[in-house]
Amino acid sequence: MHPSKFEVTNLSLDLQSSAQAFCLSRTVAVKCYCYPCHKSHSNGTCETVEGGACYASKSLTTISKNEEQERLMWGCLAPSGGSLFQCEPLPVPHREVTKCCTDKDLCNLQLNLTLAESDYPYEYEDPDTEQRKESGTLMVILISLSLCLIFLLLTFGIVYYRCRRQNLKRKQLLVDCEHETFIPPGNTLHSMIDESSGSGSGLPLIVQRTIAKQISLVRSIGKGRFGEVWKAKWRGENVAVKIFFTTQEQSWFRETELYQTVLLRHDNILGFIAADIKGTGSWTQLYLITDYHENGSLYDYLHLHALDTSEMLLLAHSAACGLSHLHVEISGTRGKPAIAHRDVKSKNILVRSNGTCCIADLGLAVRYVSETNKVDIASNTRCGTRRYMAPELLEETLNENHFDSYKQADMYSFGLVLWEIARRCVINGVVFDAELPYYEFVSSDPSIDDMRKVVCDQRLRPSIPEEWADQDYLHMLGKLMAECWNPSPAARLTCLRLKKTLCKMLEGLEESHK
Template sequence: MHFKLLYLSLFGFIRLKSYCNADCWIWDSFVLSSSFRCLLFVMYLYFQMNILASYLEDAHHSFVPLFGQCSAFTDMRSENYDDFSCAYFNSDVCNGTAENCPTPETCENSGNSSQGCYAVWKYVGEQAQVMFKGCWTNEMDCDFDRCIAEEPSVDSAVRSVEVYFCCCNKPMCNREFQVGSKSFSETFSKIDRTNTTILTVDDSLRNVIFSLISVLLAAVLILIGFYFVRRYRLRFLLKSLESHSTALPKRLPLSLSNLPQRQIRLKDKISRGHYGCVYKATMGAQQIVVAVKVFSANNSDSWVQEQEIYAVPGLKSHPNILRFLGAEAHGTGPNYDYWLITEYHQRGSLHDHIKVHSISFQQLLSIGVSILRGLSFLHEEVVSTDKYKPTIVHRDFKSRNVLLKDDFTACVADFGLALKCEHGRTPNDTHGQVGTRRYMAPEVLEGATEFSAFAFRQIDVYAAALVLWELMSRCSLHGEEPDEYKLPFEVEVGLRPTLQVIQDTVATKKRRPIIKDSWRVDSHSKVVCATIEEMWDGEPEARISVGCAAERLNALWHVGADLDSDPKDELAPLMIAEQQHCDA
């Protein structure tokens, strides 16, 4: 058993280490599903090694139990028998000397009969008393590795005494015997008990104890191995960055081919986030104004993630997606800064603009339609013969991640948390609760997110509804100035709510930002309010898609928003058509 434990522990650790070297989920993910898979793998590995170790134990014995001087001698050392041998005992002739009780007995080969061992015993009280042990001509069905008796026979000499018989086909397999699954100790006739050592062996209990110990020790060794290998990999990664900094790519192939050699100078800091900073910069001899998003070394994953999203066909040319120009790495060793270069829009983010300026209803429609079109393009899956565009979900949609152009159209930006859902499936290491708290959908706050493309799209729809609400809250209707800008749920929970407060407000109490009655007076703005309410419905399946919402606002935009007139006759058939489109 000690051999088994050592073999299991060392071999299991080596197998797990090699299994986890190739960007394995064990190192990179600690969510419940990955931990469960890890546990299943450890259990599978243990049982496989346990089976193998059981076979090895039969050939490599490790101890010698001695049942008295005349008992069956159990040799469990690692040796190969040239002749077939069995444990020997005869209660009629054994008087306690080695001459009368040879152990073990070498069996003679008797022609075509296969060789085996046998044991016969009876019980005195609760104690097993061996009567005979020795070689057995295996002409009956004795295809067992262990000596096991299923039921007793009656001794012909003493009819009231039940006698047990078992046979087996392995050398020395009769050194221990049992009835069913219970193993018994031995006592012997005609033996001086003062010179006898009796060992009680309970196989079932012993196996349970050793199994529990081996599982516990193996688990401890594996966990220790995880810890040290993980630390080793982290140190190795840092040393690699430090010693091989020149090997890091200075430019990635995602850069546009028609760009000149970039000579970028950072100018003014525009904004700052958890990932790093955004700068206004100039590029090249022509001093082209660009925006440079500088990621710190700790956020290099977001830098890579944004480039992977921009590599999706069509994203770099869509008018409502922030135009990507290139990526660079600057610095030495572990002090690298990672740059993402995009177009510059002087109006800045939608949040920054409407915080200071109010907007007209026509501008609201222009901004709203372009936002929803950009988001709809991300959500769309395009399958064609030459190019495939997967569904992309933003997962951190908010007014700060929307940039405003000079013509009052908008483009979606910041894809650090975006996710590609190829063929409707999400990656295995996806985390559900990401993004900005006050923009999280109820199902995200409750931790009840389905990991599907549809579920993640509906989360974006909810966040887009809050952005439209922000636009409505800063829109001048009928010439009246709007109230001061406030974030969604700022009135309800304040500026810095905890996750628990947001969860209680949005998911438990099912509250939403207030839509004022004055916003519903006009037939056009009433449609926008109704669209917002359908987008932030508490049930994900009940929310309309961003494509449907875009069509509704686009219909209003083309009809024209003359708030001094009452275009009900003009608007009614249009809204009926759009409602039919959404329902379809």
């Protein structure tokens, strides 16, 4: 830190006072060397008055950043009230040393004037330096603020442009929806499907792409390992949209391929409408659009509704009809291959508004290609639901090259579904709670080992209540489900035989009510 002007002036005054105090102690008048001299002292000397003294002074004055000037001064010092220097005052800022003497004439020429080390030199500061620094700081601040303002304006412009572009796209989409020409006004999805090729493979592909882009999601109605199911709207009509995770692309492709199988369409199989991939560079959605059924799955329906005998048989028979249509092979120029579901359970069966069932979720299904005598199995690694797995699946003894093995495994699972339906039938004003098969033996999320111990090792099956023995239809249904879950796959009922038996039971019930 450099001394201020005020501090330097005080130092000078202190030195002067000290010198005066020293010099005034002597009272003899002497002749002193004087330089620079007053014009009245032309001979280079001056004479002190009584009480005065001779002095010599050396000072160091800064004149520029890298240059300092040394000054030497000699003269007479008045005893009191006089200035420090006889000839002229010293400039400031300065550093100096002053000594006095009175012992002889011209004694001030022999005084040793040495500046203290602390007096050399101190950094010169240009008086404009601080102002230049302040100007530089102000300039940096102004430039920074200008850059921030430009950045904010650019960001705002980009956001505004993108928002405006998205709004224009939305408006254009609405215009396209209103003016599309290849979907005639007033036509419904079902009428358009009925007027199509009749293959049961949904709408024509160009129409599928159009519908998929016009789908408006309403609410989520279910989640699973594949993704999520949404209720959606298309031109005021309810549809169901199954949105697959991007990691489940193989499942989406497989299910789409199976739903587009020729002659698959059936009242008791979930109606396929369209499939599409929607997305941008940052996200992708795999859509599978099907009919929407307000009642939801059979599992949900049984938890909310108690059944009478006719409702029970209608659910069982319609579900059997759907599974039987999958299992059967239709020969012809454009025939339908035999298909096994491989994941039959109450959550994969939907209940229509008329009280009948339809089979859904074909993601794990396999096809039998009779021309090559090969089983077309899905390439994904998913397996069926553990609780509904047949013994041969749990023990890994299923013959994968024999298509009938898959149909027999389906029948085991369907027998468990029949048990779930029969439990909700009202018997003498009493009804059992809706439960999952084997609820009394395993936890809510059993492992394959848990199910193997119960189904294969202990050979247990869902318990049949004693009350069913007194009810003809429940007693007959109990026998059917027992034949379905027989430990020997070959001894199980075929779906066609089960369907015919349930049909006779339903007809017999209707006749008894006449």
